[in-house]
Amino acid sequence: MNSLIRDILSARVYDVAKNTQLDNLYLLSRQLKCNIWLKREDLQPIFSFKIRGAFNRIFQLSEEERACGVICASAGNHAQGVALSGRYLKIDTTIVMPVSAPDLKVNACREMGANVILHGNTFDDAYDHALYLSKTEGKCFVHPFDDLAVIAGQGTIGKEIMDQKPDLDAIFIPVGGGGLIAGVAAFVKFIAPNCKIIGVEPEESASMKVSLEEGKRIKLNQVGSFADGTAVKLVGEKTFELCQQYVDEIITVSTDELCAAMKDIFNNTRALSEPSGALSVAGIKKYLQENPHCGFKNVAGILSGANINFDRLRHVAERTELGERNEALIAVKIPETPGSFQNFINIIGKRSITEFNYRYSNPQEAVIFVGLQLTQGDDEKTHIIDRLTEHNLNVIDLSDNEMAKLHIRHMVGGKANVSDERLFRFEFPERPGALLQFLSTLAGRWNISLFHYRNHGSDYGRVLIGMQVPDENITDGSFQSFLDELGYNFEDENDNPAFKLFL
Template sequence: MPHRYIKKILSANVYDVAVETPVSPARSLSKRMDNNILFKREDLQPIYSFKIRGAYNCISQLSQAQQASGLVAASAGNHAQGVAMSAKYLGINATIVMPKTTPDIKVSSVRALGAEVILHGDSFAQAYAYSLTLVADQGLVYIHPFDDEHVIAGQGTVAVELLRQVQGHVDAIFVPVGGGGLIAGMSVYIKYLRPDIKIIGVEPEDACCLKVALDAGERLILPEVGTFAEGVAVAQVGKLNFELAQQYVDEVITVTTDELCAAIKDIYDDTRAVTEPSGACAVAGLKKYVEREQAKNQTLIAVSTGANLNFDRLRHVAERAEIGEGREAVIAAQIPERAGSFKGFCKALGDRNITEFNYRYSNESQAQVFVGVTLKSGEGGREPLLEELSSANISAVDLSDNEMAKTHIRYMVGGHAAVEHEVVYRFTFPERPGALLKFLDTLGQPWNISMFHYRNHGSAYGRVLVGMQVPPEDKAKFEGYLDELGYAFNEETHNPAYQLFLAP
């Protein structure tokens, strides 16, 4: 099997449209982590993503009859642009089916490349199913984003360039994983020539389809997929990709949303490029590997895979980067409701800076405050801060890993309300014009809405925190109704952030 792929990779046709991307030294990150860290800059491709390689190689291999039939692909992002640009160069008609939730910037980019865009469904799965009806009804040729030998071979050209550009000793290469096309192509080529180099896949914790598959020994389908890193938000790794990963991938590391945001900042600091979350995945995994292994003086390479980031997501990235880097803690603290308490609290923090302080009067004796605190350089985590507050007789709860607190509560601190039978749920729903109104119409049943907070970060999904007045005897009926709604949800009634700041 490897020889077949090596031949396909070496004969892959990508440079009609793709470019050979540079390897950039990450000087600041290297110094900070005591390793030689390099970035393979696939964010510098004409479509700002490596996806152009696999798409063009696949399309250019089609027969004249297949090309004359026209192409179809389902994608909400980079693969769509890769297919559209490749088809335009080759003079082939292309249709891209995109979910209705796809941000306008991506739809406009695909249309500007000459492809016909059909908006269908709220998810990739629905867009994909519709694209297959076009294959059956119109005879179009489907271009798969990752589970195809020619696509895998096209992505493998990243490895060909990399081993030519970095000829000295390399300890490990970190590769983002969605459906697995890039890591399949890169790993089979690198392990064939340089089996001493570790190949490490990196996935978001809430979209880790390859890790789950490798652990189980079979391709499983994730019941839910996180959408922050849209470029790697895939529920099931490809069949061909999984077979290659089982043989040639050393391990898979998972990373959090906050760690992705910190990695985006790291890449910006060293290159002045703003990558998308999936594009920073490898850097986040590299940093986690260095910390876990206490690695020193190694040569480590991260593939920066894409820079198609919606501008309105930058606020969210900036908010979370410091927490992801371990330079900021978010805590809830209880201080006496009397003059001088805030000054005493600041004194207990020592020389740490307060980045955020949310407070409202609650009762005559105690006040709950929501605080962001910059940690000292070399402090080694949040424990010293919590211990110092405890020594000053200040009760504090660490909310740095509490998603609801960081997404919703920090914007809602306003005191407790006398609401009877309140239950709290966190929802995500497909984002498109009118989506919030539709959500409210759907939710508007016999139970009263007692609290509502909505946030969207320019992504395909909106986030809502909802309080509902539901008597205990109605709880089972209410949750059955939520199941019928079809929106992903989690109950947060017992979340400490809610209990501390908003609960009756």
């Protein structure tokens, strides 16, 4: 413990990094009745805290190690930290990134003089290749989180926060591989042991939470791609041990809650956060709403990064209202008769309709997809559903249905009479050839009956696909073999009520 505190106090970060400001989120503080502060690591030269750990690690290399150059694997922020550190220290840097890495981050590394190698479809592919090059070419590998010098560099954020606001009740910290929370938690607990350290992970990438619950590191089979900066399947050995000692709790948040937090950050600071960067604010909101009597008076979060593709904001804006519980998505069955739509409007009252999708399906019954603006959150949604039910209308709440939010709302058009149809939601890597690989693996074995894709500005494309697959191809394992060979993340949506109602 003492050695890590010494390393944090002596960490060499300010050659390139800033002592960033701690902003009060006045609007959110008033809303949640708690003083909320935000550590603005988005103001670093690479728009992320990662510059601290990367520079501290590389600065400590011997002259012989510097002469050999450094190499790292990253899809984004760590890569830029290594690239900028290499430029400042005049050290040759090589960055291995997956082919799907956003151009914004690839170009940023190249502009800082790094040699960028695009390899593989995933971070794991890039990581393995970087380790191989490190061994064969003698380059020093700079780990993105599981290195004590990196952890100490990130820990300087904890020191700054304690200097700026020593009376905090809790600090909420984004968690990916664990480097940031390990460093900050170790220092804060040394200075202020009563200050709670609460980590925040995406629901679809909660590797630290499950590891701490199991008492050992657990590798996830797959992780979500929305908060790509924290999409880590396996946390570090060193970071896990430190989190076991110093972290009080890990909570998880949904994609919609993340989007709502991004809007909160913008409304309070005019800063555009990347999804992972908004984890702490999403965690603060969720924790304070679920624990209104926790007694916290002053809490802080870390805005860990702002490297977001601009075209991704379209998806974020679309999901924000749902994350704030200001919108409800419902499916309602009404009689296919004149006046039934007017009757539906009379029942829901003078509420703003954000979306309405309908296509004639049969002469007896109409199924409508409706978005409703809410002013009182889930209580109001429950009241609306109860009123519709009292009038003998069949209602299904789709507000938390991922397929409905990603696809159905954009493609309602009536059912097709297709035999043996099965529906799957895939994640396609956003790179040339991803569709071709799918079709080549499919090899014409089954007919595609439905296909829907929208660009959400992320590393993966969300694709909804229907295929005509007879029962015998399920039981004989041939279809499962196709899925295994393809290797894309997917969700089976055949039992999704939105599929049965609209498609």
